[in-house]
Amino acid sequence: MSESPVTPITVSKASQSISIPSTKKANQNKSNTLRGSTANEEDLPPGIVLTGGLKLRADGLTGKGVRVAVIDSGVDAEHEGFDGKVTKQMWFRYGTPLSQDDHGTHVAGTIHLMAPDAEIYDYRVFGAEGFEIDDAIATSIYEACFDGCDIINMSLGGRWPSSMIRSAVQFAHSQDVIVVCAAGNEGDADPLTNERSYPALWPEALCIAAVGKSKDLPVAYFSNTNPEVDFSGIGVDAISFQPGGGTQEMSGTSMACPHVCGLITALLDKGPNSNPQEIKNDAQLRRLLKKNYRIDIGIKGRDNATGLGFLTYLTKKEFNSVWK
Ligand SMILES: [Ca+2]
Numbered sequence: 001m002s003e004s005p006v007t008p009i010t011v012s013k014a015s016q017s018i019s020i021p022s023t024k025k026a027n028q029n030k031s032n033t034l035r036g037s038t039a040n041e042e043d044l045p046p047g048i049v050l051t052g053g054l055k056l057r058a059d060g061l062t063g064k065g066v067r068v069a070v071i072d073s074g075v076d077a078e079h080e081g082f083d084g085k086v087t088k089q090m091w092f093r094y095g096t097p098l099s100q101d102d103h104g105t106h107v108a109g110t111i112h113l114m115a116p117d118a119e120i121y122d123y124r125v126f127g128a129e130g131f132e133i134d135d136a137i138a139t140s141i142y143e144a145c146f147d148g149c150d151i152i153n154m155s156l157g158g159r160w161p162s163s164m165i166r167s168a169v170q171f172a173h174s175q176d177v178i179v180v181c182a183a184g185n186e187g188d189a190d191p192l193t194n195e196r197s198y199p200a201l202w203p204e205a206l207c208i209a210a211v212g213k214s215k216d217l218p219v220a221y222f223s224n225t226n227p228e229v230d231f232s233g234i235g236v237d238a239i240s241f242q243p244g245g246g247t248q249e250m251s252g253t254s255m256a257c258p259h260v261c262g263l264i265t266a267l268l269d270k271g272p273n274s275n276p277q278e279i280k281n282d283a284q285l286r287r288l289l290k291k292n293y294r295i296d297i298g299i300k301g302r303d304n305a306t307g308l309g310f311l312t313y314l315t316k317k318e319f320n321s322v323w324k
């Protein structure tokens with residue numbers, strides 16, 4: 001796995017390694033009661049609240065009837081926080097216990113906390129054995145499309161493009177399946193230099209940068225900057241599920257990506273309170289997000305660190321009121 005150009009994108013504050021999610025702080029969060037059905041501000045993680053998770057619940061936008069694909073390191077479907085919403089699992093790689101490959105459970109948990117009624121489809125592409133990783137990822141993308149997924153989260157990336165994965169992403173795009181990707185953690189804290197990570201860099205994918213939860217949403221030092229960054233989400237000290245139960249904090253553009261994916265999943269809700277604005281494809285989605293759901297941060301207007309801005313269901317006024 002360490003030789004693969006494609007790895008789950010988590011950041012290690014100590015070593016900048018992108019393959020080992022070493023920012024976890026398992027003992028700092030003892031909550032075993034956090035679930036998707038949690039609906040109060042005190043108990044939901046702050047990143048979920050800042051992205052509008054509570055307001056989405058209040059408006060009945062919870063991802064009903066939506067299928068979201070998590071192409072990652074596998075998900076602990078038995079974690080009680082998921083309330084049984086991980087409804088399909090297809091593992092193309094395996095052999096590493098989820099207690100070590102805890103990235104996918106954290107990512108899926110964030111999507112579930114944003115959109116608790118959506119069905120999560122778990123396609124595992126990391127682990128000690130199985131398909132070649134590029135093959136596993138491409139195959140997962142096709143399977144997600146064939147399985148009727150509406151949206152795909154890929155908190156993974158590599159420096160070199162794979163034509164196999166590119167074709168699969170283009171296929172998803174052609175089928176109007178939304179593809180959301182982490183921008184990558186090779187950032188050098190300089191917005192003037194570009195860092196690249198695929199599949200986020202391809203135009204068919206939404207490229208999501210990471211910001212912190214502090215006031216004015218500072219860009220995470222590790223977040224890639226480049227002209228392809230589309231939007232940003234919370235990616236520092238994000239609280240979500242860990243395999244086996246309970247929660248942990250993790251940081252990375254991997255964590256920003258599912259906040260955004262979860263927001264979009266909630267907006268795609270197909271229930272009776274569904275969003276009146278149709279989101280039929282990537283182009284419509286981008287227009288809607290730009291018009292209604294982003295707060296410009298950092299340098300005024302579009303910038304290479306945060307794209308068009310921070311995505312949230314909250315208005316700017318509501319967002320600012322969260323900072324008490
Ligand atoms: Ca840079």
Ligand SMILES: [Ca+2]
Binds near residue numbers: 299301306307
């Ligand atoms: Ca800006």
